[in-house]
Amino acid sequence: MKRSNVATQKFIQGNEAVVEGALYAGLGFYAGYPITPSTEIAEQLAEKLPARGGKFIQMEDEIASMCAIIGAALTGQKTMTATSGPGFSLMQEALGYAVMAEVPCVVVNVQRTGPSTGIATTVAQADVMQARWGTHGDHAIIALTASNLQDLFRITVEAFNMAETYRTPVILLIDEVVGHMREKLTIPAPGEYQVVDRLLTSVPSGIDYHPYLPREDGRLPMSDFGGVHRYNVTGLIHDMWGFPSTDPAVAYNLIHHLVDKIENMELEIARYQEFFTEDAEILLISYGSSARSALQVVEDRRKQGVKMGLLELNTLWPFPAEAVRRNSAGKNYILVVEMNMGQIYQEVKKAVQNPERVYLANRFDGIFISHNDIGKVLNLIQGKGV
């Protein structure tokens, strides 16, 4: 018999690693509408979540899915939904509601080629800006990604942790290649990775509970909706009781709070990995499956004596500007590798001191960018032709 408290190894898809990570983090409720290339997440959770006493609901669409996880989260559950571009578009309104009402939840977007229904089965990374600005109004958001299954498992657990810590929806922005790729995942034993639980109010029953009154550290303890406290939840600008307000001072303070609680925490939220960056003269910056191709280029060129390094971003939002700026300083040039028309490329240009040295190696035709594609752009920059 296998002991449940030891690490287990599996040879599975990226989408399944998300499932394992979510279960490890304590997922209790999933609502979703299946869509390629994210369907395996729903498929697996339909089996595994009820077996652990959780709830799985297939909803009528993605709008309802997003609303359902918000409601369930308020009652005390850790919740998640998974989708791809077209479904993520439908979720934007309710995503904004979760931002405004400060509801912890995790939204997985396994990116495929867009816009609209695009190409259902091919890879893209073109929803980076949608993750940031897809819902309207001034706000901040956390978006995370990974390029291999071990990182993906870890970052999924962290997505839940950050959702609880900052009381915010967290977007897990992966892509078709990582979602469908199989490799070995070692599932850590319980306790090996930190799991952040819900911060609950200590206000007892019968005493007024202020759902939107921050503690001294800025955090907002929650009370399970439908439990001992009565309070209001709304998408309108609201006061500390959760009731609507049009008072400019209330609006000013709330919007500041929603943005600052995440943007001011850039350094705490930033997750990234540096490969051979210390002595690098050329820096590649990439994320998700593209980072695998970028790392291949770095290893190949290192063997030829080229001093090249890779900065792999696991946090996309809030943009880890400090890490990008620090790693880019003094480099001959910087090449951003991604599968869109330059969404992170523009952010890198904003962050570094020498934006004229930032170049882009990209594909957006549904074909996974290869080390050969990146090599051709490098050759062009170096004046070596294609």
Add this chain to the structure above:
Amino acid sequence: MNTQSFVFTGSGGQGVITAAIILGEAAAIHEGLNAVQTQVYGPEARGGATRADVIISTEPIHFPKVVNANVLVCLTQEAYDKFGRIVQPGGLLIVDSLYVRATKNTEARQVMLPMYETTKKEIGNPVVFNICVLGCVLALTWVVTPDSVLSALKTKIAPKYVDMNSKALKLGLDMGEKWRASLGPVAAQKEAAKIKKS
């Protein structure tokens, strides 16, 4: 050589993706090697030419897709016509002799074996055709042991089918070994083909 790349191609339903997953799992879970498995995932995967890639290495694997295959398996003419050229010079091209007429002038070693017909004749059920194919691949590459493949298989199928799958694997192994032997002393070839494990 520390890295070997495999591409399994055929028609949807022949089990080429399953074969690739089992090979990858055998290497990654049962032999402590690194393995990455991907597939061409698209509308053409239904009925048309299906392709599944596996890279097995003692080193970390970054780029997850196969560019030039060490071993290419083609189980239909359509798959052969579409993917026949991705095998590298000196590589191994394994085709089913019933379904594929190998016409391309590649610099790979071409191995034509009656895998489908033998499976049907000896086992009577073509559902394990892909496992017979995997047996041939093992006999011709020794990339992982048959035991590792069997262990991986057992996690994927009901106990009552283990026997039939073991037989199919053995069938493929024998077919491959026989072809191997025609090239000269097998032991020497085995030594040369070994993936060096650190």
